[in-house]
Amino acid sequence: MKGQIHGVQLECVQGDIAAQEDVEAVVNAANAALQTGGGVAGALHRAAGSELAEAGAALAPIEPGEAVTTDAFHLPNKYVIHCLGPVYGRDKPEEELLRACYRNALKQAEEKNIRSIAFPSISTGAFGYPAGEAAAAAMEEVISQAPYLKSVQMIRFVLFRYEDWKAYDTAWKQAD
Template sequence: MHVQRNGIAVECLQGDIARQKDMEAVVNAANAELMMGGGVAGALHRAAGPELAEAGAPMAPIQPGEAVTTEAFNLPNDYVIHCLGPVYGRDRPEEELLRACYQNALHKAEEHHIQSIAFPSISTGAFGYPVAEAAAAAMDEVTGQAPYLTSIQMIRFVLFSNEDATAYETALAQSD
């Protein structure tokens, strides 16, 4: 699914976040230590190589909602923007912290004059955030930020499963 929001292309697709060759930046659903983990963090770290963890180490630990930027190393992108999403039921207020991830990642992208960015579904894996709720918050935040973005021309949500992609497509269709 592909739509325009305030002149910015926003799309959702099922795929591998580590294989987004046409995106300048990819977002890592990071852990606080910015180390290899499971899910998105594991996929990006495996593809980028050990330099990704080395580059993140001096910036760790990060707090829920925070975003930091590193090079992408062996990934086909220029940058990785690392965001620590909230653990559902533990980090409160969950929705505010999740929205901060997207907002702060977009701000980091703007600082680096990035034109295209790919997001995963932050906090919905091991951190337990319900996918439909996470998708609604993500789309609302991204479309709400769109009028203020000057560099970004394309925002892509890359979802691991077809079910997640459907949830994000539904949320995108309902956003305005």
């Protein structure tokens, strides 16, 4: 699904976040230590090489909702923006912390004059956030930030699982 929101191209695709060759920055659904993990973090760290963990170590730990940026190393992108999403049922208030991930990642992108960014579904894997709720919060936050973006021209949600893609597609239709 593709469209325009306040002059920003918005896309929602099923795919691999580590294989987004046409975007300048990819977002890592990181752990607090910014180290290799499972899911998105594991995929990005494997593709980027050990330098990504070394760069992350200098910036860690981060708190839920925070975002920091490193080079992308062996990924086909220039930057990785690392966000720590909330653990559902533990980190409160969950929705505000999740929205802060997207808001702070976009802020990092603006500060680096990044034109294109790809987001995964933050917190829906091991952190247990229900996909539908996460998708609604993410889509609403990105749409609310779009009018204020100056350098970011394209935002892509890259969802590995079909269930996540469907949740984001539904959230987009409801937010539109």
